[in-house]
Amino acid sequence: MTIVVTGSVAFDYIMSFPGRFTDHILPDKLDQISLSFLVDDMIKVYGGCGPNIAYSLALLGERPLLLASAGQDGVEYRDWLARSGVDTSLLQICEDCFTASFFVSTDQDQNQIASFYSGAMGRASQLSLRDVPDPEIAIISPNDPEAMRKYARECRGLGVPYIYDPSQQVARVEGDELLDGLTGAYVLIVNDYEYGILQKKTGLDQAELLDRAEILIVTLGERGSRIVTHSGETLVPIARPHAVLEPTGVGDAYRAGLIKGMLHGWSWPVTGRIAAVAAAYVIEHPGPQPLPYTLEAFVERYYGNFGQAPELEELLRPR
Numbered sequence: 001m002t003i004v005v006t007g008s009v010a011f012d013y014i015m016s017f018p019g020r021f022t023d024h025i026l027p028d029k030l031d032q033i034s035l036s037f038l039v040d041d042m043i044k045v046y047g048g049c050g051p052n053i054a055y056s057l058a059l060l061g062e063r064p065l066l067l068a069s070a071g072q073d074g075v076e077y078r079d080w081l082a083r084s085g086v087d088t089s090l091l092q093i094c095e096d097c098f099t100a101s102f103f104v105s106t107d108q109d110q111n112q113i114a115s116f117y118s119g120a121m122g123r124a125s126q127l128s129l130r131d132v133p134d135p136e137i138a139i140i141s142p143n144d145p146e147a148m149r150k151y152a153r154e155c156r157g158l159g160v161p162y163i164y165d166p167s168q169q170v171a172r173v174e175g176d177e178l179l180d181g182l183t184g185a186y187v188l189i190v191n192d193y194e195y196g197i198l199q200k201k202t203g204l205d206q207a208e209l210l211d212r213a214e215i216l217i218v219t220l221g222e223r224g225s226r227i228v229t230h231s232g233e234t235l236v237p238i239a240r241p242h243a244v245l246e247p248t249g250v251g252d253a254y255r256a257g258l259i260k261g262m263l264h265g266w267s268w269p270v271t272g273r274i275a276a277v278a279a280a281y282v283i284e285h286p287g288p289q290p291l292p293y294t295l296e297a298f299v300e301r302y303y304g305n306f307g308q309a310p311e312l313e314e315l316l317r318p319r
Contacts, residue, residue, distance in 0.1 A: 002087075003057060003064040003259060004132050004160075006151050007050030007141030008121045009074060009091070010100040012288060014248055015039035017107045037105055037113075045287035046077055047102055049141035049167065051086070052249045052288045056256035056278055058085030061295055061315070062263070066091050067127050067151075068143070071099035071120035084292075092127060094120040102248075110221075110247050114168070118144065129154040137262065139163040139255060140181065145173050152181045161186040164213065165255060170194045175201035179212070187258070188213035191251065192220050215268075217258070219251055224276065227268045236272030239280040239305040249288020254279040266311050273306045274315075 017037045024035055050068040057064040065087040070077060072095050082088045100121040104114035124147035129135060138160050140151045148169065155162040164185035166178060179202050182188045188209060190198055195218050199205065206228065209216055216228040227234040257278035261271025277298060281290040299312045 001134055001136035002132055003062055003263070004067055004129060004135050004138040005050050005054040005057070005064045005141070006067045006124070006127075006129075006138065006147070007053065007143050007165075008048040008100050008102075008116075008118075008124075009051055009066075009068045009070040009077070010048035010102045010116070010119075010121070011073075011077075012045050012047030012102045012104065012248060013042060014045060014246060014287065015042045015103075015105040016246075017105050019107060020109055021107045021111050021113060022109075039105055043286055045289070046080065047249065047288045048100065049165075049252055050143070051077070051081055052252035053139060053141060053256050053259075054086045055081065055084055055289045056253040056282075057259060059290075059293060060256060060260045060278065060298070062260065063087055065089070065132060067129065067132065068092070069094055069120045069123040069127065071097045074099040074120070090127065090131060092120075092123065094123050097123075104248055106246060106248070110244070112247065116168070125150050129158060129160065135160045137161050137163075137186075137259065139165055139259065141165040141252070141255070142167045142169045145169060145177065148173075148181055149177060152185070156184045163187040163189060163255065163259070165189050166198070167191070167194060167251065170197045170201065175203065178202055179204075182209070183212040185213040187215045187217060187262075189217040189219070189255065189258075192218055219254060225254070225272060227272050229268065234268045234272060236269070236276055237306075239273070239276040239301065241280045241283045243284045245284055246286050247283055250279045250282045252288060253282040253290070260315075264311065264314060270309050270311050273302060273309075274312075277302050277305065 054064040054066045069092040100119040101117045124144040219225045224237045254275040257275030261274045
């Protein structure tokens with residue numbers, strides 16, 4: 001059975017702003033914003049929602065299949081992902097364009113302002129889940145909007161449970177597109193700010209969203225996350241990071257942890273805490289893909305944050 005990860009493949013340009021963005025935004029001038037932030041430093045790293053999720057899944061002992069598009073400059077990235085345990089057999093390399101690029105600035109409160117150049121991501125709709133052998137679960141993370149629509153419809157047609165993760169694309173696509181993507185999803189996941197935009201664009205409240213998607217997950221930053229099902233709500237605290245360096249990719253690692261727990265059929269409290277631990281590794285690292293860790297170290301860190309969970313002994317055994 002195959003874990004299918006779809007999403008952008010990108011190079012991330014990560015910058016640090018030493019102040020607070022909010023100090024430079026004038027509420028009475030929001031209709032004519034003109035801002036420029038002088039940053040202290042910049043790094044270029046491998047990124048993109050699809051590879052970020054797939055990479056953390058590989059660290060958690062899985063071999064996810066990445067269904068995505070990269071440009072002529074993406075061959076080295078593809079090969080590195082393959083060495084890291086990701087199945088890149090369906091990663092399309094487009095020779096006539098460049099890989100997508102993500103430019104993000106983070107202030108001292110961990111707020112972010114970002115821009116995204118789509119590049120080869122615009123070719124993602126050329127790919128199909130129908131080419132995936134025996135898919136078990138899929139995640140539809142931020143990507144070319146047409147590709148996201150296509151993958152959601154294919155998942156429904158093939159009977160593949162999927163996680164719908166519109167994330168930053170909620171700002172771009174219209175309400176009817178969001179409704180089409182989330183209707184029939186096993187899990188709908190967004191952060192707290194995106195949740196507000198999604199509700200505004202779709203006109204749906206929480207109960208109405210749960211009539212269309214089976215489970216709703218809202219991440220809350222340093223306040224953790226909440227997992228809402230028809231039987232109730234689970235509040236999941238964060239796992240304590242050893243340092244707070246940069247938040248880019250934290251949500252992607254959280255999603256990888258969710259998928260890991262879901263594949264094992266564990267309860268939502270345990271699954272959410274696995275996701276929280278996976279996310280903690282990223283915020284300690286200057287980039288969206290953390291340094292490799294062992295499953296033994298991961299379990300020990302879970303226990304240190306949340307106490308014993310007998311289920312996690314299974315995490316140390318291959319699936």
